[in-house]
Amino acid sequence: MKIAVCLKRVPDTTAKIVVGGDGKSIDESGVKFVPNPYDEYALEAAIALKEKAGAGETVVVALGTDAAQETIRTALAMGIDRGVLLQSPGSADGFEVAKAIAAELKGQGYDLILFGKMAVDDYNHQVGVMVAELLELPCVSAVSALTVEGGALTAEREIEGGVEQLACQLPAVVTADKGINTPRLPSLKGIMAAKKKPLETKPVSLGAGSITVTSLALPPERQAGKIVGEGPDAVPALVQLLRTEAKVI
Amino acid sequence: MPVGTATSQFTGVDFYHLDSVLSEEERAIRDTVRAWVDEHLMPVIGDCYIQGKFPKQLIPGMAELGVLGANLPEEYGCAGLNNVAYGLIMQELERGDSGIRSFASVQGALVMYPIYAFGSDEQKKKWLPSLAKGTDIGCFGLTEPDFGSNPGGMITTAKETKDGWVLNGTKMWITNGSQATVAVVWAKTGAVDDAKSIRGFIVPTDTKGFTGKDQKGKLSLRASDTAELHLEDVHLPKDAVLPKSGGLKSPLLCLTQARYGISWGAIGAAMACYDEAVRYAKNRIMFGKPIGATQIQQVRLADMLTEITKAQLLSLQLGRMKDAGTMTPQHVSMAKRNNVNMATECAREARRLLGANGILAEYHSMRHMANLESVYTYEGTHDMHSLILGQEITGIAAY
Ligand SMILES: Cc1cc2nc3c(=O)[nH]c(=O)nc-3n(C[C@H](O)[C@H](O)[C@H](O)COP(=O)(O)OP(=O)(O)OC[C@H]3O[C@@H](n4cnc5c(N)ncnc54)[C@H](O)[C@@H]3O)c2cc1C
Numbered sequence: 001m002k003i004a005v006c007l008k009r010v011p012d013t014t015a016k017i018v019v020g021g022d023g024k025s026i027d028e029s030g031v032k033f034v035p036n037p038y039d040e041y042a043l044e045a046a047i048a049l050k051e052k053a054g055a056g057e058t059v060v061v062a063l064g065t066d067a068a069q070e071t072i073r074t075a076l077a078m079g080i081d082r083g084v085l086l087q088s089p090g091s092a093d094g095f096e097v098a099k100a101i102a103a104e105l106k107g108q109g110y111d112l113i114l115f116g117k118m119a120v121d122d123y124n125h126q127v128g129v130m131v132a133e134l135l136e137l138p139c140v141s142a143v144s145a146l147t148v149e150g151g152a153l154t155a156e157r158e159i160e161g162g163v164e165q166l167a168c169q170l171p172a173v174v175t176a177d178k179g180i181n182t183p184r185l186p187s188l189k190g191i192m193a194a195k196k197k198p199l200e201t202k203p204v205s206l207g208a209g210s211i212t213v214t215s216l217a218l219p220p221e222r223q224a225g226k227i228v229g230e231g232p233d234a235v236p237a238l239v240q241l242l243r244t245e246a247k248v249i
Numbered sequence: 250m251p252v253g254t255a256t257s258q259f260t261g262v263d264f265y266h267l268d269s270v271l272s273e274e275e276r277a278i279r280d281t282v283r284a285w286v287d288e289h290l291m292p293v294i295g296d297c298y299i300q301g302k303f304p305k306q307l308i309p310g311m312a313e314l315g316v317l318g319a320n321l322p323e324e325y326g327c328a329g330l331n332n333v334a335y336g337l338i339m340q341e342l343e344r345g346d347s348g349i350r351s352f353a354s355v356q357g358a359l360v361m362y363p364i365y366a367f368g369s370d371e372q373k374k375k376w377l378p379s380l381a382k383g384t385d386i387g388c389f390g391l392t393e394p395d396f397g398s399n400p401g402g403m404i405t406t407a408k409e410t411k412d413g414w415v416l417n418g419t420k421m422w423i424t425n426g427s428q429a430t431v432a433v434v435w436a437k438t439g440a441v442d443d444a445k446s447i448r449g450f451i452v453p454t455d456t457k458g459f460t461g462k463d464q465k466g467k468l469s470l471r472a473s474d475t476a477e478l479h480l481e482d483v484h485l486p487k488d489a490v491l492p493k494s495g496g497l498k499s500p501l502l503c504l505t506q507a508r509y510g511i512s513w514g515a516i517g518a519a520m521a522c523y524d525e526a527v528r529y530a531k532n533r534i535m536f537g538k539p540i541g542a543t544q545i546q547q548v549r550l551a552d553m554l555t556e557i558t559k560a561q562l563l564s565l566q567l568g569r570m571k572d573a574g575t576m577t578p579q580h581v582s583m584a585k586r587n588n589v590n591m592a593t594e595c596a597r598e599a600r601r602l603l604g605a606n607g608i609l610a611e612y613h614s615m616r617h618m619a620n621l622e623s624v625y626t627y628e629g630t631h632d633m634h635s636l637i638l639g640q641e642i643t644g645i646a647a648y
Contacts, residue, residue, distance in 0.1 A: 014258065070273055077277065185285055188315035188328040188338075191277045 001056040001148070003046040004105055005080065005114045006128070008036040009064050009071040010121040017218065024213045035071050038116025040183040041176035046114055047079040048181065049148055057081050061104055063088055063097055069199060076194035077186030083199040092122075093209025098130035100204045106135060110171060112153070117142040117175040132173035140166050144179040258287065259344065262520045264558045267565060271333065278334045282341035285314055290345040295610040297472040303348065304472065305428065312383030316342070316353055318361035325365070325377035333568035336513035340564075343514030344521045347620035348473030350514040355424045356380060358507035360387025360433050363449055367491035367499060372451060376431065388429035388461075390420035390478050391500050397422075398633050398648070400435070401444035401497045405480065407436035407490075414490065416450060416458075416483040422627070426476025427461040429454050433491075434480065435500050449491040449499055458483040469623040505578045508628045509571060512564045512584035515592035515624060516557060518617045522592075522599035523553045525613055529603050540602070549602055553595045560588040579641040586634035593621040
């Protein structure tokens with residue numbers, strides 16, 4: 001089985017974000033970057049599937065700047081076999097990114113193409129499903145359980161108030177949700193071995209696209225809370241404030 | 250937020266941009282061990298400490314990660330890392346707890362290293378892979394009840410017989426001593442005043458006459474196993490001796506390895522305390538403002554940050570020297586002495602900054618503070634390292 005995992009380099013979710021001087025991008029200086037956490041689920045799924053099958057190839061594909069090589073090497077350290085970097089500064093238009101990734105994946109004989117359900121830096125939820133469409137493959141998005149057997153997959157999705165089970169033939173595209181697995185830490189030997197695994201870089205140029213970011217702002221700082229009193233005596237005052245000030249009831 | 254592998258609450262200290270002189274692999278290794286400590290050690294360490302119990306269940310995970318004997322060669326199942334990466338591993342483990350770092354130090358630097366450095370090919374092949382996998386656990390028996398800072402005075406003996414060796418003696422304060430499956434024991438093969446006759450022996454702990462007894466009543470390193478070893482007519486085969494060991498310098502070479510790691514480990518403990526102190530100083534409101542807005546607490550934090558940064562510079566350069574083969578035991582003494590002392594001061598100041606909360610196991614500073622008192626004493630007391638440096642400076646031994 002040949003599996004591709006698409007991976008994005010994103011700021012660490014615990015990093016303190018500063019908006020850059022242009023008001024449209026984040027200031028990357030001093031920010032730690034990590035593999036997109038949802039993509040880590042996809043990486044783990046790919047490695048576990050190959051381990052279970054005892055054979056096959058896993059390939060990680062990232063679109064990003066040269067700095068994303070480090071992110072790819074994290075995937076290689078976890079156990080992915082080889083990496084491809086599509087060198088590009090990226091685009092706010094997910095469709096442009098999807099086209100470049102689809103072009104890379106097309107005709108390579110992948111049985112399964114995995115994504116995270118979204119990237120935590122832009123929350124777009126787009127690229128995986130668009131790639132599926134461009135490759136004319138079935139796509140199951142936001143998968144929380146996955147099994148592959150005999151050229152087909154079964155997947156579960158957590159939907160409002162329940163679980164949905166789906167099945168489809170391979171080749172297919174799957175985007176991973178949390179709950180699907182617990183991503184492994186790379187071993188120290190894996191980190192050293194990652195240096196020796198193949199990492200191909202290919203410059204790509206994205207189209208202009210039809211979407212632009214016009215501004216980026218941090219959420220307003222949270223206001224200090226108010227203590228209206230203690231015990232049952234405080235209830236009327238609290239209800240009053242929830243009505244008049246917070247306007248939530 | 251999903252729990253990513255590289256995300257972590259603890260942020261570490263890098264005021265002087267030392268990350269920029271670490272390689273990508275060195276940083277990745279540090280971050281991986283940091284994430285492991287966050288996921289596996291931090292949730293259990295408080296309870297382990299209170300119960301006085303080493304978290305044994307973590308050994309397979311540590312081994313799988315590859316932290317045991319991480320700077321020894323791959324042919325023995327080790328990770329083959331350079332010494333800076335190895336140091337960063339010690340730093341991250343001790344950020345969690347000195348006890349877990351002690352376990353790794355003993356296994357790697359005091360058990361695997363002597364087998365690697367002084368052992369025969371057969372001994373290396375027999376023991377190193379299982380020690381790296383954590384299926385064997387090792388301990389290092391040098392100190393005796395009456396010989397601590399002066400191990401050359403030891404009275405444990407190894408008498409050669411026609412088919413092997415017979416060991417007799419008592420070893421004290423032995424880390425991993427009650428859970429070990431194998432002990433590296435140092436004993437005199439000649440006269441009791443002949444330190445040159447000291448040799449190392451590989452002793453499986455199920456050998457008749459060998460017993461390990463838990464040291465009770467510790468107020469420090471409570472999450473570490475410390476034991477007293479008794480050897481009563483312990484019969485060993487001829488090939489139990491480490492063939493290339495000879496004289497006090499052999500165990501001292503092991504200690505140099507371990508002390509090197511401890512110099513890094515202490516930085517980890519200090520960082521944990523600093524991190525906790527900074528968060529607390531910003532959040533704790535007293536007299537209507539954060540305590541971090543007061544000059545006294547700012548001085549505390551400024552001192553901690555400065556001392557941690559100086560210690561980082563010492564250990565990093567020491568590591569580069571170790572990799573280049575230019576490091577001497579005296580260089581290691583300076584870093585062990587300075588960094589452990591620095592960490593004990595940081596832990597104490599952090600504990601004080603935290604007020605009453607600082608005495609709880611829920612916070613980390615007091616646990617580190619108590620642990621570091623052991624680290625201050627073992628692997629050559631602070632005083633002994635002063636004297637080693639004094640001898641280096643003056644040419645006169647004062648001990
Ligand atoms: C938790 C823990 C774990 C340990 N693990 C191990 C282990 O795994 N294996 C092992 O072999 N040992 C181990 N040790 C033992 C440790 O190395 C010794 O405790 C240490 O060497 C000091 O010896 P001592 O306790 O006998 O103190 P002593 O040597 O009696 O020293 C007492 C005091 O006198 C000072 N002093 C001694 N000599 C001089 C001098 N000439 N001039 C000035 N001051 C002096 C010392 O600095 C110290 O302050 C461990 C100890 C502890 C606490």
